[in-house]
Amino acid sequence: MATTDALTPERILEATEEVLRRHGPAKATVVDVARALGVSHGSVYRHFRTKTALREAVTQRWLDRTSTSLSGVVAGSEPPETRLRRWLAELFAAKRRKVGDDPELFATYMVLVGESSAVVNRHRADLVGQLARIIHEGLERGDFAPADASPEALARAVFDATGRFHDPAYAREWGDPGIDAEFAALVDLVLRGLRAP
Amino acid sequence: MATTDALTPERILEATEEVLRRHGPAKATVVDVARALGVSHGSVYRHFRTKTALREAVTQRWLDRTSTSLSGVVAGSEPPETRLRRWLAELFAAKRRKVGDDPELFATYMVLVGESSAVVNRHRADLVGQLARIIHEGLERGDFAPADASPEALARAVFDATGRFHDPAYAREWGDPGIDAEFAALVDLVLRGLRAP
DNA sequence: CAGATGACAGATTTCAATTTTTGTCATCTG
DNA sequence: CAGATGACAAAAATTGAAATCTGTCATCTG
Numbered sequence: 306m307a308t309t310d311a312l313t314p315e316r317i318l319e320a321t322e323e324v325l326r327r328h329g330p331a332k333a334t335v336v337d338v339a340r341a342l343g344v345s346h347g348s349v350y351r352h353f354r355t356k357t358a359l360r361e362a363v364t365q366r367w368l369d370r371t372s373t374s375l376s377g378v379v380a381g382s383e384p385p386e387t388r389l390r391r392w393l394a395e396l397f398a399a400k401r402r403k404v405g406d407d408p409e410l411f412a413t414y415m416v417l418v419g420e421s422s423a424v425v426n427r428h429r430a431d432l433v434g435q436l437a438r439i440i441h442e443g444l445e446r447g448d449f450a451p452a453d454a455s456p457e458a459l460a461r462a463v464f465d466a467t468g469r470f471h472d473p474a475y476a477r478e479w480g481d482p483g484i485d486a487e488f489a490a491l492v493d494l495v496l497r498g499l500r501a502p
Numbered sequence: 503m504a505t506t507d508a509l510t511p512e513r514i515l516e517a518t519e520e521v522l523r524r525h526g527p528a529k530a531t532v533v534d535v536a537r538a539l540g541v542s543h544g545s546v547y548r549h550f551r552t553k554t555a556l557r558e559a560v561t562q563r564w565l566d567r568t569s570t571s572l573s574g575v576v577a578g579s580e581p582p583e584t585r586l587r588r589w590l591a592e593l594f595a596a597k598r599r600k601v602g603d604d605p606e607l608f609a610t611y612m613v614l615v616g617e618s619s620a621v622v623n624r625h626r627a628d629l630v631g632q633l634a635r636i637i638h639e640g641l642e643r644g645d646f647a648p649a650d651a652s653p654e655a656l657a658r659a660v661f662d663a664t665g666r667f668h669d670p671a672y673a674r675e676w677g678d679p680g681i682d683a684e685f686a687a688l689v690d691l692v693l694r695g696l697r698a699p
Numbered sequence: 700c701a702g703a704t705g706a707c708a709g710a711t712t713t714c715a716a717t718t719t720t721t722g723t724c725a726t727c728t729g
Numbered sequence: 730c731a732g733a734t735g736a737c738a739a740a741a742a743t744t745g746a747a748a749t750c751t752g753t754c755a756t757c758t759g
Binding site: 421450452454458459461462463465466467468469474477486487490491493494495496497498499502 | 618647649651655656658659660662663664665666671674683684687688690691692693694695696699
Binding site for chain 2: 749750751752753754
């Protein structure tokens with residue numbers, strides 16, 4: 306079978322994701338991954354130097370799926386304010402979906418957050434960069450007030466301000482009643498802060 | 503000795519705080535507290551039904567010291583915007599001081615946060631209430647724009663938005679370089695959102 | 700008799716022995 | 730000879746027995 310024969314990083318990531326889904330981050334071992342692929346664990350180590358690197362690669366792929374989907378909103382043609390609202394709403398929705406659909410992968414992600422892994426930092430920087438692009442456009446068009454802060458600093462502030470609705474540390478609260486109203490109130494406040502008078 | 507003779511809740515709390523400071527939340531036992539007081543652990547249980555109740559009482563007292571100090575800012579005579587800025591800055595400063603000066607009590611507090619204890623919820627409600635009073639006054643005076651949200655909802659939004667600078671989950675980042683600039687940027691954004699055009 | 704005590708049962712934690720896992724590498728194989 | 734293998738040492742996790750801790754309560758004491 307030519308398609309499944311070669312042991313590629315891609316195939317290993319696929320198998321690792323599956324193993325993580327089944328066993329969770331605490332129980333999943335490299336030997337499990339090797340077994341799922343029908344190879345020895347030594348072969349897995351040929352492609353990923355450590356177990357940590359493997360976990361990070363899986364998480365990165367998983368997080369990138371969110372970034373990619375959000376970048377569609379950034380590239381949209383609606384006015385910046387609308388895109389910013391949609392972007393924040395979609396980020397919140399995506400995170401909620403991730404907890405609900407993939408609790409084990411979400412737990413893996415939270416392990417990396419706890420270790421403040423480079424992967425998580427890159428993901429955050431990615432998202433803040435997307436925000437900065439929307440805000441930059443809003444400033445240029447005059448929709449947003451030219452505050453004395455740079456688009457990057459504003460983006461960071463918006464990201465921080467909405468942390469309760471995307472930081473995994475708060476995942477437990479995402480099912481609370483009233484959470485949507487609180488999200489709406491916060492987004493309104495932040496957007497009033499950005500908007501030109 | 504009349505002053506130290508009676509076994510009062512107050513004396514127990516004092517001793518518990520000391521034991522927690524020395525051993526941390528993981529190692530401190532009720533027997534340690536009793537030993538520090540020179541009584542049997544049964545006597546401690548006469549005043550606090552469980553070890554959890556004792557931990558919560560200590561934490562509550564500790565958190566109340568912050569609330570009380572902040573309520574001075576709420577009662578001040580400066581314009582609401584100034585008080586809001588000061589209140590947020592003092593909350594951030596107080597939390598930083600707490601981590602630095604009392605790491606073990608801070609760790610105890612974080613245990614309760616993890617258990618979403620009633621004490622922590624009361625503390626949060628307390629703080630949001632203080633914010634709401636400042637915001638209410640600002641709305642009445644016309645300094646803040648009468649958004650379609652209630653002072654309480656606005657207060658909650660402000661509290662959530664500034665979480666990175668008071669939620670203990672972020673304590674690790676409070677020493678990062680640039681944190682003060684990020685705090686300032688976020689406060690500016692939030693205050694622009696509140697301010698009347 | 701109000702309040703303290705400490706023996707006690709059950710729950711939890713600790714610690715050391717054992718097992719499993721990680722990561723390396725000399726060897727093998729197609 | 731590129732890539733896979735599995736034996737191996739060191740590190741980490743698991744296990745189960747022993748020790749400690751929590752919470753109760755019958756008893757004691759000033």
